[in-house]
Amino acid sequence: xxxxxxxxxxxxxxxxxxxxxxxxxxxxxxxxxxxxxxxxxxxxxxxxxxxxxxxxxxxxxxxxxxxxxxxxxxxxxxxxxxxxxxxxxxxxxxxxxxxxxxxxxxxxxxxxxxxxxxxxxxxxxxxxxxxxxxxxxxxxxxxxxxxxxxxxxxxxxxxxxxxxxxxxxxxxxxxxxxxxxxxxxxxxxxxxxxxxxxxxxxxxxxxxxxxxxxxxxxxxxxxxxxxxxxxxxxxxxxxxxxxxxxxxxxxxxxxxxxxxxxxxxxxxxxxxxxxxxxxxxxxxxxxxxxxxxxxxxxxxxxxxxxxxxxxxxxxxxxxxxxxxxxxxxxxxxxxxxxxxxxxxxxxxxxxxx
Ligand SMILES: Cc1cc2nc3c(=O)[nH]c(=O)nc-3n(C[C@H](O)[C@H](O)[C@H](O)COP(=O)(O)OP(=O)(O)OC[C@H]3O[C@@H](n4cnc5c(N)ncnc54)[C@H](O)[C@@H]3O)c2cc1C
Numbered sequence: 001x002x003x004x005x006x007x008x009x010x011x012x013x014x015x016x017x018x019x020x021x022x023x024x025x026x027x028x029x030x031x032x033x034x035x036x037x038x039x040x041x042x043x044x045x046x047x048x049x050x051x052x053x054x055x056x057x058x059x060x061x062x063x064x065x066x067x068x069x070x071x072x073x074x075x076x077x078x079x080x081x082x083x084x085x086x087x088x089x090x091x092x093x094x095x096x097x098x099x100x101x102x103x104x105x106x107x108x109x110x111x112x113x114x115x116x117x118x119x120x121x122x123x124x125x126x127x128x129x130x131x132x133x134x135x136x137x138x139x140x141x142x143x144x145x146x147x148x149x150x151x152x153x154x155x156x157x158x159x160x161x162x163x164x165x166x167x168x169x170x171x172x173x174x175x176x177x178x179x180x181x182x183x184x185x186x187x188x189x190x191x192x193x194x195x196x197x198x199x200x201x202x203x204x205x206x207x208x209x210x211x212x213x214x215x216x217x218x219x220x221x222x223x224x225x226x227x228x229x230x231x232x233x234x235x236x237x238x239x240x241x242x243x244x245x246x247x248x249x250x251x252x253x254x255x256x257x258x259x260x261x262x263x264x265x266x267x268x269x270x271x272x273x274x275x276x277x278x279x280x281x282x283x284x285x286x287x288x289x290x291x292x293x294x295x296x297x298x299x300x301x302x303x304x305x306x307x308x309x310x311x312x313x314x315x316x317x318x319x320x321x322x323x324x325x326x327x328x329x330x331x332x333x334x335x336x337x338x339x340x341x342x343x344x345x346x347x348x349x350x351x352x353x
Contacts, residue, residue, distance in 0.1 A: 020061050021045045025109045026084060031170045034091040035137065036102060037076060039084040040113065052079055052116035054148035055141040055218070055246070058087065059300055061112040064100050071097045072301050074141035074220075074246070075116065076171075078148040088170060090137040118306040119325055120220065120246035122148055128242075129212040130157040133204070133229045135221020139170050141246055142220055150182050158187045160207045162225060165194035199225060204232035217243040244324070247303040251321040251340065253283050258319045258342055268315070268349035271297055286311070286318065286338040286350060297338060297352055304340040311338050316348030 023044055029037040042050035050058075057074040077086035092098040105111065122145045130149055134142040139161060149155045163169045169190065179186050189207060191199050217240060219229050226245060233240060253259055264280040267289045278293040287309055290297045300308040304322035312334045318341040326335055338350060 019049065020059075020112045020114045021049060022110045022112050025105055025107060025111055027107045028105060031088060032168055034102075034168075035088060035170050036105075037086050037088040038101070038105060038111070039077075039086050040111065042085050042113075043083075049115045050085060052085070053121040054078055054144040055121040055244075056116040056118040057141065057301065057306075058085070058116050059114045060087070060097070060101075061114070062097055062100060064096060069097050072118075072248075074118075074120075074144070076140040076143050078144050078151065081147060081151055088137065088140045090170075117300045117308055118246070120218065120244050120305060121145075123216065123242075127153060127155055129215040130155055130218065131208060131211050131215045132157065132159045132218040133162075133221065133225075134159065134219075135162045135199075135225035136164070136168065137170065138219075138221030138225075138246070138248065140220075142218055143171050143174075145218060146178065146186070150178060150185060154185070156185050156187075158189070158207070158211070160189050160191060160199070160204070160229075162191040162193070162199045162221065165192055199228055201228060201232035201235065204229050205236055208233065208236055208238060211238065213239055215239075215242070218245075219243070220246040220248070223247065223249055246305050247301075247322060247324065250302050251304070253285065253321065253342055256319070256321050256342065258344070259283075262342055262344055263346050264316075264343035264348055266347050267343055268347070269293070269295060269297070270314075270349075270351040270353060271295055273353075280343060280348075285321075286336075286341045286343060286348070289343070290338070299339055302339045304337050307337065309338045310335055311350040311352045312336070313341075314349040314351050316343060316345040318343050318348060 024041045025038050026041045027039040031037055052075055057072045059070050059072050061070050073087035073089055075085055076088040089098050089101045091102050120141055132142045146157055175188050219226050266277055267280050268277045269290050276293055276295055278289055280289060287297055287299055298308050300306045305324040307325040313336045318336055320337055320340040322340050323337055
């Protein structure tokens with residue numbers, strides 16, 4: 001008899017409904033030369049569709065020249081403090097949607113967004129210290145978490161915030177204001193690459209000296225920054241049980257060590273009670289394999305951070321490029337993130353139920 005999978009206790013935010021709503025943009029705030037915040041009035045949507053937790057993201061859908069693009073943006077607003085929901089978008093060189101947002105959205109525009117998701121969130125209630133690492137636009141969910149924790153708990157917070165140079169620092173003034181209001185609870189260390197080069201392991205180790213043993217850790221920023229911080233933390237003996245990471249950039253199969261090593265010929269997918277067998281095309285994840293066959297599996301961040309795309313591996317083997325969500329126990333129980341899974345064996349079967 002097949003063992004029943006245990007319930008995924010910490011994967012709390014799967015949103016498979018893909019409901020998108022048009023909401024007004026009430027204001028566009030210029031934060032830095034290449035970053036704007038959009039204030040969204042979600043009160044026009046009834047019910048709980050946009051109830052979110054500090055650290056979560058929404059999905060923005062835009063149509064540009066006849067093509068539809070979905071992109072995730074973390075809330076930089078704090079749920080208990082701000083009436084309007086706010087996202088903060090940094091221009092990405094050559095990026096389709098971020099540049100379109102900068103060049104086309106103003107106060108009075110409407111945007112199409114779907115409800116929040118993600119597990120890079122502030123846990124409830126406790127008084128544990130918070131240690132956060134943010135790089136560039138990675139400050140957006142961290143800013144929400146910091147403001148929420150300061151306002152709703154007595155937690156102490158340390159933030160290491162890395163940027164290219166002073167002009168790139170998003171929310172610089174607002175962070176200073178928070179330090180003034182909470183001088184004994186909030187410490188912010190700014191790192192500027194222009195002064196000191198990029199963040200290295202020694203800086204991370206020094207930054208966490210004296211941190212409480214049971215602290216909650218949050219890391220969000222460019223991939224190399226996150227890798228440096230995570231690797232350095234592992235050498236400090238810190239208890240990383242409560243480490244949460246959020247990646248903004250999708251890993252690509254071609255850059256993965258197992259690129260080209262897949263033997264897979266067919267993928268069986270069960271979704272909404274329907275089974276489909278698809279010929280596997282080299283270079284696709286399981287999520288992309290389903291989409292290529294006209295199936296619409298649930299998905300959101302596509303970076304391995306939100307768990308919306310989880311499924312059970314019923315047969316065969318996969319390699320996950322990134323996993324910021326599932327525990328080893330959950331993986332042992334057969335859960336996989338389909339957006340990150342490269343099928344490896346001749347035949348692979350997955351079940352989204
Ligand atoms: C959970 C989550 C939360 C996020 N939160 C935020 C946030 O709060 N703020 C924020 O600014 N961003 C955030 N992001 C990132 C955001 O979703 C977008 O990825 C980002 O805005 C870039 O989108 P884009 O359409 O402008 O770029 P894309 O068009 O997707 O391009 C991204 C990069 O790839 C390059 N590229 C594109 N096509 C090719 C190609 N064919 N060959 C080579 N290179 C190519 C582009 O030059 C660019 O550098 C988040 C992402 C995730 C997953």
